[in-house]
Amino acid sequence: MTMAATRTGARSAASAGESAPAPAGSRTTGRLGRRRPGGAARRSNALWAALFLAPTALGLGVFYLWPVVQTLYYSFTTWGPFGGHTWSGLDNYRQILHDPDLRSAFENTAWYCLLGLLGIPVSLALAAVLGRPGRRGVAAYRTLMFLPVVTMPAAVAIVWRWLYNGDYGLINALLRKVGIHGTYWISDPHTALIAVVVVGIWSTVGYNMVILMAGLQSIPRQYYEAAEVDGAGPVRQFFALTVPLLSPSLFFVTVLSVIGSLQTFDLVYMLIGRTNPALPQTRTVVYLFYQDAFIDNNRGYAAAMAFLLLLVIVAVTAVQFRLQRRWVHYG
Amino acid sequence: MRKKKLAVAAASLALLGSAAACSSGGGTAAAAGGKVSLTYGVWDTNQVPAMKQIIAAFEKQNPDISVTVQLTPYTDYFTKLQAAATGGQAPDVFWMNGPNFQLYASNGVIEPLTSLTPDTSVYPASLVKLYQYKGVQYGLPKDFDTVGLWYDKSIFDAAKVAYPTASWTWADFQTAAAKLTNPSKGIYAVGATLEGQENYYDTIFQAGGQVISANGKNSGYADPATIAGLSFWTDLIAKKQSPSLQQMTDTAPLDMFESGKLAMFWGGSWDAVAFGANANTKTGVNVTQLPSGVKKATVIHGLANVVFSHTAHLAEAEKFETFLGSQQAAQIEASTGTVIPAYNGTQQAWVKAYPQYDLQAFLDELPNSVPYPISQNTAAWNTLEANLLAKAWDGSEPVATVAQQLATQMNAALAKEKQ
Numbered sequence A: 001m002t003m004a005a006t007r008t009g010a011r012s013a014a015s016a017g018e019s020a021p022a023p024a025g026s027r028t029t030g031r032l033g034r035r036r037p038g039g040a041a042r043r044s045n046a047l048w049a050a051l052f053l054a055p056t057a058l059g060l061g062v063f064y065l066w067p068v069v070q071t072l073y074y075s076f077t078t079w080g081p082f083g084g085h086t087w088s089g090l091d092n093y094r095q096i097l098h099d100p101d102l103r104s105a106f107e108n109t110a111w112y113c114l115l116g117l118l119g120i121p122v123s124l125a126l127a128a129v130l131g132r133p134g135r136r137g138v139a140a141y142r143t144l145m146f147l148p149v150v151t152m153p154a155a156v157a158i159v160w161r162w163l164y165n166g167d168y169g170l171i172n173a174l175l176r177k178v179g180i181h182g183t184y185w186i187s188d189p190h191t192a193l194i195a196v197v198v199v200g201i202w203s204t205v206g207y208n209m210v211i212l213m214a215g216l217q218s219i220p221r222q223y224y225e226a227a228e229v230d231g232a233g234p235v236r237q238f239f240a241l242t243v244p245l246l247s248p249s250l251f252f253v254t255v256l257s258v259i260g261s262l263q264t265f266d267l268v269y270m271l272i273g274r275t276n277p278a279l280p281q282t283r284t285v286v287y288l289f290y291q292d293a294f295i296d297n298n299r300g301y302a303a304a305m306a307f308l309l310l311l312v313i314v315a316v317t318a319v320q321f322r323l324q325r326r327w328v329h330y331g
Numbered sequence B: 001m002r003k004k005k006l007a008v009a010a011a012s013l014a015l016l017g018s019a020a021a022c023s024s025g026g027g028t029a030a031a032a033g034g035k036v037s038l039t040y041g042v043w044d045t046n047q048v049p050a051m052k053q054i055i056a057a058f059e060k061q062n063p064d065i066s067v068t069v070q071l072t073p074y075t076d077y078f079t080k081l082q083a084a085a086t087g088g089q090a091p092d093v094f095w096m097n098g099p100n101f102q103l104y105a106s107n108g109v110i111e112p113l114t115s116l117t118p119d120t121s122v123y124p125a126s127l128v129k130l131y132q133y134k135g136v137q138y139g140l141p142k143d144f145d146t147v148g149l150w151y152d153k154s155i156f157d158a159a160k161v162a163y164p165t166a167s168w169t170w171a172d173f174q175t176a177a178a179k180l181t182n183p184s185k186g187i188y189a190v191g192a193t194l195e196g197q198e199n200y201y202d203t204i205f206q207a208g209g210q211v212i213s214a215n216g217k218n219s220g221y222a223d224p225a226t227i228a229g230l231s232f233w234t235d236l237i238a239k240k241q242s243p244s245l246q247q248m249t250d251t252a253p254l255d256m257f258e259s260g261k262l263a264m265f266w267g268g269s270w271d272a273v274a275f276g277a278n279a280n281t282k283t284g285v286n287v288t289q290l291p292s293g294v295k296k297a298t299v300i301h302g303l304a305n306v307v308f309s310h311t312a313h314l315a316e317a318e319k320f321e322t323f324l325g326s327q328q329a330a331q332i333e334a335s336t337g338t339v340i341p342a343y344n345g346t347q348q349a350w351v352k353a354y355p356q357y358d359l360q361a362f363l364d365e366l367p368n369s370v371p372y373p374i375s376q377n378t379a380a381w382n383t384l385e386a387n388l389l390a391k392a393w394d395g396s397e398p399v400a401t402v403a404q405q406l407a408t409q410m411n412a413a414l415a416k417e418k419q
Helices: A002-019 A021-034 A039-074 A091-097 A100-116 A119-130 A138-150 A153-164 A170-177 A192-217 A221-229 A234-262 A266-272 A285-295 A299-327 B002-024 B045-061 B074-086 B098-106 B125-130 B153-158 B170-180 B196-206 B224-238 B245-250 B253-258 B271-277 B314-324 B327-335 B347-353 B360-364 B378-393 B399-417
Strands: A077-079 A085-087 B036-042 B065-071 B093-096 B147-152 B188-190 B262-268 B285-288 B298-300 B304-307 B369-371
Touching: A039 A077, A039 A299, A077 A299, A091 A299, A100 A192, A100 A234, A100 A285, A100 A299, A119 A138, A119 A192, A119 A234, A138 A192, A153 A170, A153 A192, A153 A266, A192 A234, A192 A266, A221 A234, A234 A299, A266 A285, A285 A299, A285 B074, B036 B045, B036 B314, B045 B065, B045 B271, B045 B314, B045 B327, B065 B314, B093 B098, B093 B314, B098 B378, B147 B153, B147 B196, B147 B298, B153 B262, B170 B188, B170 B262, B196 B224, B196 B262, B196 B298, B196 B378, B224 B378, B224 B399, B253 B262, B253 B271, B262 B271, B285 B360, B304 B314, B314 B327, B327 B347, B347 B360, B378 B399
Parallel strands: B036 B065, B036 B093, B188 B262, B298 B369
Antiparallel strands: A077 A085, B093 B304, B147 B262, B147 B285
16 A cells, blocks of 8 residues: 555656646746735735645645555554554564565565666667657557556556466467477566566556657757757767757656666566466565565564665665766756 | 635535545445345355355345345455455455464454354254354355366377276376376376365375374474375476476466366366356366375365454344355255255255266265364465475475475464464
């Protein structure tokens, strides 16, 4: 529950941060310029501001922030099989330090993050190809690429399970045609993680592509014309113009991709499943959290795990924001 | 200005009101027009038609009560049920099985039948006892099941192997398995599913081993006889007479058997419904008793119907539970061939429901049946079994090593129960 909350929370907060402040800011300055507000008017303004903020702020508070506080509290407790908890201090955190399953889950999750980043160059290439105006059928391709984003993860997983099936799957049937004997992709411990990553990339590429396409379109044409006059070829243009000018969008997409990978759950749950021999090699932190909280009914321990993950996400994101000074150019 | 403010306030109040209305509509049992609605939690989609027939008969007798079936596939059934029960939102009446019963009874989640004082002499005594906790009856037996050896007649014919009989031994089974396997056609002799009830529990008991000691305090996995029961299956996988664990993860053995890729399938009496509805298995398969090892054995288990103790409609829920345990409900289960009903005297009707199968085999096995192994928190060591035995099934570690690890960890889990 908390996991889903933080995910959507992060996504909406990030997109709000991009678009919202600009128009709001310009309007207030315009107004202030015309008429200096008196004390009463200012108070009334503040009241209106509060009123308009209330629905979002209340929702955020009740459904996102309050559960975070609760999770923190529960992480210091031990739960019975049907609710009811007792204070157990730092026991859960002490246990976490020596949990081999959690360690391997963090390792797997790190792999999901790293390999998931490969989706960004793919999205960029697609955005560059499909972002050019005037090509025939571009709209249709864009829609096709975006379809996986709006498809339910459960449906995605079921279709891919069939594709990946070792004996009767389409992928191995095609491989057999060229003489390759494919493996049992999602139940072979060596390939299962990659198989999940591929589906993960496939289902987010469309979203990233749209963001990057918007970024590409905001780069003025004149720059390219000037570069061409100066004798820069397409490759030089790409690295000297496109990449730096697109870096804010690339940064945004990277942050989202990493946060999304850190919270991988549904694909593992649906594609791999509880009885899969490759589960130890594919189990993510959030899957382990689900297993502890809802299958083994170890809710206090699971809360501690969720909190640890929250801290990791905050730390990773903070590092990314630090690093962005080196490579992200605004304006 | 003031008027506008009022309007805004009123509008937001209305919004809040509608939101509140939405959230209160999520309850499980909302009364509509004086009629009480109950929910009935089940996990087997094959049994839903029979359950609906039983409900129709119940609603006819009780026009003021309506019941809806809530189906959750077995893999998620108890996970969801436990979360729902914790939140006070479990179905009013639901299916219970042996491994989970004591957990629910000991935590007061299900209602004891003390006020109903049912006549339990109409059910097999072992099933009645399965749903007693500290001498109190909590559930009414619904059905029971034993395991049989289903076989595909056309694969046996093609390999010129005689059909299995009730007198088969492990040696007969293994000889036949070698002849039936046909790699060029992708046909395997049997699916060594990583399942206790249908597979390795049966062979453990046939080998003279045990899963848990009679007093429910110690694991039986270190016992050499138990290990022999496990090796029965890992040997079949090693000889490629069964698909590998990976193959069986990708495609369930039940599906392979239904599509003519497995010559034999160790399946429950409940499988008759699904096989009877599938074009390939409708007449192409038959069933006999399990082969005997050191002795003859099959696991026996049965479900019960229980009432959620925090239901809003206790009287109606108990009424429904009583009806589910009645002879009339058992007749419906029997005549639709769904499962072997627990109500004594109705079992023969079940045998006759599918005349093309020798279903009598499941009843003939009763004298050799061994109760499904349980303890207070069965789920804890069931997880250990699944996780550890997978290493023996995929061949990464020897069976004996894995069994020792399992015994140690299971004993630790059992020790926690006593607290």
